[in-house]
Amino acid sequence: MSMSDGGARPGRERLVVVGGDAAGMSAASQARRLKDPDALEIVAFERGHFTSFSACGIPYWVGGDVAERDQLIARTPEEHRERGIDLRLRTEVTELDVAGKRVRARDVDSGAESWTSYDRLVLATGARPVRPELPGIDAQGVHGVQTLDDGQALLDTLSRARGRRAVVVGAGYIGVEMAEALINRGYEVTVLNRGSEPMSTLDPDMGRLVHAAMEGLGITMVNDATVTKVLTGDDGWVRAVATEDAEYPADVVVLGIGVRPDTALARAAGLPLGAHGGLLTDRAMRVRGHDDIWAGGDCVEVLDLVSGQQRHIALGTHANKHGQVIGTNVGGGYATFPGVVGTAVSKVCDLEIARTGLREKDARRVGLRYEAVIIESTSRAGYYPGASPMTVKMLAERRTGRLLGVQIVGREGAAKRVDVAAVALTAGMTVEQMTALDLGYAPPFSPVWDPVLVAARKAATKVRGF
Amino acid sequence: MSMSDGGARPGRERLVVVGGDAAGMSAASQARRLKDPDALEIVAFERGHFTSFSACGIPYWVGGDVAERDQLIARTPEEHRERGIDLRLRTEVTELDVAGKRVRARDVDSGAESWTSYDRLVLATGARPVRPELPGIDAQGVHGVQTLDDGQALLDTLSRARGRRAVVVGAGYIGVEMAEALINRGYEVTVLNRGSEPMSTLDPDMGRLVHAAMEGLGITMVNDATVTKVLTGDDGWVRAVATEDAEYPADVVVLGIGVRPDTALARAAGLPLGAHGGLLTDRAMRVRGHDDIWAGGDCVEVLDLVSGQQRHIALGTHANKHGQVIGTNVGGGYATFPGVVGTAVSKVCDLEIARTGLREKDARRVGLRYEAVIIESTSRAGYYPGASPMTVKMLAERRTGRLLGVQIVGREGAAKRVDVAAVALTAGMTVEQMTALDLGYAPPFSPVWDPVLVAARKAATKVRGF
Known part of the structure; x- marks a missing residue:
């Protein structure tokens, strides 16, 4: 142990947390709840200016x-x-x-470095946005939206942009949410989407509904678009985004292409990483093979309970759960994170989008045969004011009838219905079992058959074959 | 077989359905879907003017x-x-x-009677509203709200009532929904409630929140009120409702005291009835001990999957499921109705009310020891516009941690969250398991910990004892 870390007081352990956002600070807080400072010293390193902020709220x-x-x-x-x-x-x-049980930290402003030893370590280094190596990508007016600093920089650009044309690169959650944000700011918005339909977390037949709705909101959606460069004016500001096929004038560009686990530190230390580049942990969120190191949040891979495979999902709600589990274990309790089923909800203006479980291509990739059904229903009893249409897609395994996934596109009241499917997936229910679920019914809240049940009935019929 | 029934054509069976509302006509429709008229004749008797109407929509x-x-x-x-x-x-x-496999039917208008034989019989005779034997109860201006005819009669009264004072007797679902309806029609509404708090389907600590919210809406809520008589003017119209303690002037009175299974026909025929007066069936909705008779909807008792006991719950969504199951079985397929967990949702103006599973007194009655927790959360991320407060109560069994019940009172977005608990109850999940549920999260839809998960965390902590 070097002098620079001050040394832990005798009789108490030191927990070091790397990363001060959802997972890291949840872990620190929960560990503190269970162990007081006389028993556990907690040191948390954060490279940014902020802690525990909602990245999901930036749009x-x-x-x-x-x-x-x-x-x-x-x-x-x-x-x-x-x-x-x-x-x-x-x-x-x-x-x-790892061998010396210590981390080296650098003061970003002064550049000063020092080592800090740990008894237990939590890695919560998060994810980094994908930033393609394109000509012009560093032009003024091109923004990611990962951190609060990113958000502030984008707002600064919006306040001084010379025109009202915005190009969003990417049509996943961040892309569509940023499209909404820019529409709300009075911009003409073009979304450049690499895939065949927006929201590639949905099957294309459901993504098509999102596409149509976004066009209806006045958003220009360009599918199958490969961005080749960012065109810059003499002043260093972005002026357009070029694809293989066309140029899209832009006064501001937002990148929403997705994120990757930020695991450079872990990789250099030889910690185990998965196929998606995320840290691999056990159920207690302990890094595999390392009894004193935990990891959680956007830097880890998680078990997909439906496919049985590892996935990387950057989502604040998982990060908080990881932190809670880690903090409990570090604090002397016991908790586990069993995995995810892949639930995600989003909206673009009044359009709600939700998914959980497997898409058709996910099912095929893991060798599952399935029946897929799509139904139309409404959010409330058809006669009740405000009833709005909703499309539900459901996948069930052939023969067993086990629920594999649900996707929902609709208006008010659509998205959170996916939670029913999320619980059913977790419990391993069949679609036949789902048809009997005792879901809340009253005309202001649901048709007499909830849309999820309508889909389950159709899927069960298809599985049975009559 | 008498001449009057015309006789079934050779080679085809006759299905007779008694009751033309949700359960009966769902059964008839589903049987027809599976068997065409050459194979199955379907005769349905309905004593009213209408079929397949939404009684839940009347308020x-x-x-x-x-x-x-x-x-x-x-x-x-x-x-x-x-x-x-x-x-x-x-x-x-x-x-x-039953022995002769036939029913006698009477034309309500002409009084003519005739017998009709059946091969298979579906009893879907519904429920009758409780109408206490009180002096004056048959006065003009005193209304139930069970049928469309009832609804029309009430509307007729509203259109000619001399004043704007309404008294609602009963503070369950029908009572609070009718209170909203009458507020919307510009009435001064007083609700007379026999219990200590409105919504006795909730625990009193949650009912108290409904009480406060209803008072906030300008509804006068009188608890612990025993109605003794209805006072009538010289013109035969209601003028007040008297309780043991006071008189409440009324230009219109709505009775919302609850319903009982309408099983006089079944009782006279010696069919098996349960403690609540409802028909007893097996899982296929076949009347116990009678291979050719099915029953469903408001006239049957159902198995409560949480308590393991029989209950009577009059709810259109169950009736539709029963009808679907019966029609499938009668049509030569196979389906079952496993039971209910007791989910119900309702609203009074913008107040949403939901429950599923057991209340404290239900748990005590069946000998279950439990931990109960109450938490406050919000419908959306706290910083997102429209986030509204929500109170969630959760019961978990001691030692096992098995979820026993959830009650929710809040505003927009509160009620349907109970569905998560309904699925978890059906699956027999523990509250510890629930803390890891992968529910949809985005700021417009939920805090990063969904309110149901916040309750599960608190309940799990209480069950563990740390």
Whole structure:
């Protein structure tokens, strides 16, 4: 142990947390709840200015639904410190010495470096947005939206952009949410989508509904678009985005292409990574083969309970659960994170989009044969004011009838219905069992057969063959 | 077989359905889907004017949210007849001869009676509203709201009532929904409630929230009120409702005290009835001990999957499921209705109310020890516009941690969250398992921990004891 880390007080252990967002600070907070400072010292390193912020909320801040940046901060650095967590902001961990049980951290502003030893370590280094190596990608006016600093930079650009033309690259969750944000700011929005339909987390037949709805909102959706470069004016500002086929004038460009696990530190230290580049953990969120190191949040891979395979899913709700599990275990309790079923919900203006479980291509990839059905229903009893149409797609395994996945596109009341399928997937229910589910019914909330049950009935009929 | 029934054609069976609403006509329709008229003759008797109507929609028609009575009719008599169902309206079945496999029906208008033989019989005789034997209960202006005729009669009274004072007797689902309807019609509404808090389907601590919200809507809620008589003017119209303690002036009175299975016919025929007066069936919805008789809808008792006991629950969504199961079995297929978990949702203006599973007193009655928790959360991320408060109560069994029940009171987005608990109850999940559920998260739809998960975490902590 070097002098620079101060050394842990005798009789107490030191927990070091790398990354001060959802997973890291949830872990720190939960560990603190279970162990007081005399028993556990907690040091948390965060390279940015903020802790515990809602990255998922950035599109709504940019779009103006959320007025102030600070509303997105669940817990400030001061609040963490008051709870006895030694939080070091603007401090990046640059090296992990597994054998020596220590990390090297660098003060981002001064450049000063020092080693800190740990008894237990939590890696919560998050994810990095994909930023393609394209000519012009670093032009002024081209923005990612991963951090609060990114959001502020984008808002600054919007406040001084010379025109009202926005190009969003990517048509996944971030892309469609940013399209909404920019529409709300009065921009003409073009979305450049590499795939055949937006929302590739849905099957194309459901993505097509999103496409149509986005066009209906005045968003120009360009599918099968391969971006080749960003065109820049003499002033260094973006002026257009070029694809293989065309040029799209742009006063501002938002990149929403997805994220990758940020595991450079772990990789250099020789920790086990999966096929998606994320850290591999056991059920207790302990890094495989390393009893003293836990990992959670956007930097890990998780078990998909439906396919049985590892996936990488960057989502705040998982990160919080991971942190809770890690903090419980580090604090001397016991908790596990069993895995995910792949639930995600989103919206573009009043269009709601939801999915859980496997798409058709996921099922094929893991060798599952399935029946797929699509039904139309409504959010409330058809006669009740505000009843809006909803399309539900459901996949069930052939022969067994086991539910494999659900996708929903609709208006108000559509998205959160996917939760019923998420629980049914977790429980391993068949679609036949689902037809009997005792879901809440009253005319303002549902038709007498809830849309999810209508889909289950159709899927069960198809599985049975009569 | 008497001459009057015409006799079934050789080689085809006759199905007789008693009761032309949700369960009966669902059964008839599904049987018809599976067997064509050459194989199965279907005769359905309905004593009223209508078929397949939404009784649950009546409060919204009375309140003006639904403009026309006919919007509440899912399928008209003509539509049923076009599908090859011999539907006889205004025809009441007055006797069931089980040994002779025939029913006696009376034309309500002419009084003419005749016997009709059956090969298979479906009893879907529904429920009757409780109408206490009180002096004055038959006064003009005192209304039930069970049938479309009831609804029309109430609307007629509203259109000519001399004043704007309404008294609703009963504070369950029908009572609170009728209170909303009458508020919407501009009435001063007083609700007389026998219990200590409204919505006795909730625990009193949750009912208290409904009480407060209803008072906030300008509804006068009188708890612990025992109605003793209805006071009538010289013109035969209601003028007040008296309780043991006070008199409440009324220009119109709505009775919403609950319903009982309408099983007089079955009782006279010696069919098996349960403790709640409902018909007892097996899982296929066949009346116990009677291979050729099925029963479903509001006239049967159902198995409560959480308590393991029989219950009577009058709800259109169950009736439709029963009908579907019966029709499948009668049509030569195979289906079962496993039971209910007791889910119900309702609203009073913008207040949403939901429950599933056991209340504290239900758990005690069946000898289950439990932990109960109550949490406050919001419908969306706290920073997202429209986030509204929500209270969730959760019961879990001691030691096992098995979920026993959930109650929710809140605003927009509160009620249907109970579906997650309904599926978890059906699957026999523990609250610890629930803490890991992969529910849909995005700021417009949920806090990063969904309110149901917040409750599950607190319940799991209490069960574990740390």
